[in-house]
Amino acid sequence: MVFSSLTFLFFFLPTCLIAYYAFPQQKVRNCILIVFSIIFYAWGEPIWVVLLIFSAFWDYLNGRFIDRFRHRPAIARLGVVSSVIVNLSLLGTFKYADFIVNTVNDVTGLGFKPPGILLPVGISFYTFEAVSYVIDVYRGEVRAQRKLLSFMLFLINFPRLVAGPIVRYAHVAHEIEHRQFNREDFSSGVTRFCRGLFKKVFIANNAGELCQQFLGKGLEEATVSGEWFGLLMFSLQIYFDFSGYSDMAIGLGRMLGFHYRENFQHPYVSTSLTEFWRRWHISMGSFFRDYVYIPLGGNRRHATLNIIIVWALTGLWHGASWNFIIWGLYFGAILLVEKNGLIGLLNRLPRVLRHIYALFFIVIGWAFFYFTNLDQLWRSLNVLFGATDAPLYGFQVGAAFWANALWLALALVLCMPTASAIDGWLLRTCGARIQAGVEVMQNLVFLGLSVVLLVGQTYNPFIYFRF
Known part of the structure; x- marks a missing residue:
């Protein structure tokens, strides 16, 4: 789904806003946003929702691991390495596999068949957000988010899920839990x-x-x-x-x-x-x-x-x-x-x-x-x-x-x-x-x-x- 579509303008967005503001409780609103974000992402390619949720869960666990061992940097660093390797491996597989195979074929003359893997929408953006989060936790710039749903909201919130801006966790951490309606x-x-x-x-x-x-x-x-x-x-x-x-x-x-x-x-x-x-x-x-x-x-x-x-x-x-x-x-x-x-x-x-x-x-x-x-x-x-x-x-x-x-x-x-x-x-x-x-x-x-x-x-x- 794209913002510049009649479906988004006259169905998705009004429904989301009505459901969101129908409940004053922040936890309920967060859950509503997560549900609508998943629907938004799944609209065009539902299979990649699994990859998105896996990335969120993996980086949530790594953030908790790093935070737990923050006073033992050598161990905490394993969480950073784990997150970076998995995230960049996923990005490399889905985005660069065909390019690598074609380049090898051009250089060597071999005839390897490119895998033809489709690119999940937004993977470059949410990968960078996930990596920046675990690195910031390791650096001590933020504390790890202890609530899985709150972390998922940070990573998959639909307004900037597929094409940015690339948001740092520190910039929205407070608003995930403490947002107030403001008419202005x-x-x-x-x-x-x-x-x-x-x-x-x-x-x-x-x-x-x-x-x-x-x-x-x-x-x-x-x-x-x-x-x-x-x-x-x-x-x-x-x-x-x-x-x-x-x-x-x-x-x-x-x-x-x-x-x-x-x-x-x-x-x-x-x-x-x-x-x-x-x-x-x-x-x-x-x-x-x-x-x-x-x-x-x-x-x-x-x-x-x-x-x-x-x-x-x-x-x-x-x-x-x-x-x-x-x-x-x-x-x-x-x-x-x-x-x-x-x-x-x-x-x-x-x-x-x-x-x-x-x-x-x-x-x-x-x-x-x-x-x-x-x-x-x-x-x-x-x-x-x-x-x-x-x-x-x-x-x-x-x-x-x-x-x-x-x-x-x-x-x-x-x-x-x-x-x-x-x-x-x-x-x-x-x-x-x-x-x-x-x-x-x-x-x-x-x-x-x-x-x-x-x-x-x-x-x-x-x-x-x-x-």
């Missing part, structure tokens, strides 16, 4: 959800259609301007798709009393790649920083090697394909150059030039992300930089731009921190009542337009579901 939180949650739904349905899906029209065409159809336009559309699609999901997850969390941390901070306003990765998929970046980069030595020793390792793993986390590894190393290389002096040079330039620099390399980076076939990737890069016989311009680009100019202008506005600025201006100049009324109207417009579009659309899942 519920209202802001509805607003955030409607905004995220609109970003996904109205902008990301439209950008995706334009991207498919122009990006990756054969040489006989390609133009340089069309290839750039298609890549720009994919840049919009992936941002509004993923940030829209994060907005919906954060909004749903607030409706239910949880306060998840921000996952995006307007990344396309960045003036460097370093700044971009502080604003994009923040929960993933902080995971790799705290659980990979710093334990490897961080900036203290072998910083260059550590950055290369982290970004290779970042690419591999996104997908079992060489293009994702290249994508990660591409950004890692640029970050190394910035770290070793380029940032100082960039800071001397006008802000607009720094912004152009950042956007240029960000957009090029999305080409590595988009094309899983390396031959297609190479062909596209050649077209982008005029290294083929493809013409510079085709009339289709201008026609597509002007036909979609309205929502493209809106997308440009939403890429910037304008919404919060407008909310603040309304509150200061018109008062809280007018600001609240405008917010209600905005929600109705966003929800209404999204529903109208959803009625005529086929199934269109979020991009990050496949990771």
Whole structure:
């Protein structure tokens, strides 16, 4: 099940909220959320619920084991090793088995048959949450959760189960047991959800259609301007798709009393790649920083090697394909150059030039992300930089731009921190009542337009579901 479906909007979510708020007892509410989370996850692929529950039970036991032997680190460490090995083995089996077999076949010429294992939705996200939990218990940053159902709620809560944000146990531990209904939180949650739904349905899906029209065409159809336009559309699609999901997850969390941390901070306003990765998929970046980069030595020793390792793993986390590894190393290389002096040079330039620099390399980076076939990737890069016989311009680009100019202008506005600025201006100049009324109207417009579009659309899942 996806948030941007009529089934979720008009059946699952209302039923869940009614059942949840029908009972004031926190324990009952937690059980209701667990049941609805299992239904949510099982809707499309019920067999993987067994794997999800096993992971939750296994990491609950390891957390208890570590906590019990917290004064004997050598023994407690066994719980960490056990959890990490099992979690990464499951992730490796389901996500990377085909990739490993195909790579071995390509290198050796052997003909091993790939196992063809389906990827459980969300496994990359809940695996990271489980691993971070047991490591935090071992480090003494949190105490192990003693109640199995409470731990299950942490790991499988449906708002961020399948595509994040990646939540640390410490950030929600108190709210698992002590949530209070807050009208302002519920209202802001509805607003955030409607905004995220609109970003996904109205902008990301439209950008995706334009991207498919122009990006990756054969040489006989390609133009340089069309290839750039298609890549720009994919840049919009992936941002509004993923940030829209994060907005919906954060909004749903607030409706239910949880306060998840921000996952995006307007990344396309960045003036460097370093700044971009502080604003994009923040929960993933902080995971790799705290659980990979710093334990490897961080900036203290072998910083260059550590950055290369982290970004290779970042690419591999996104997908079992060489293009994702290249994508990660591409950004890692640029970050190394910035770290070793380029940032100082960039800071001397006008802000607009720094912004152009950042956007240029960000957009090029999305080409590595988009094309899983390396031959297609190479062909596209050649077209982008005029290294083929493809013409510079085709009339289709201008026609597509002007036909979609309205929502493209809106997308440009939403890429910037304008919404919060407008909310603040309304509150200061018109008062809280007018600001609240405008917010209600905005929600109705966003929800209404999204529903109208959803009625005529086929199934269109979020991009990050496949990771």
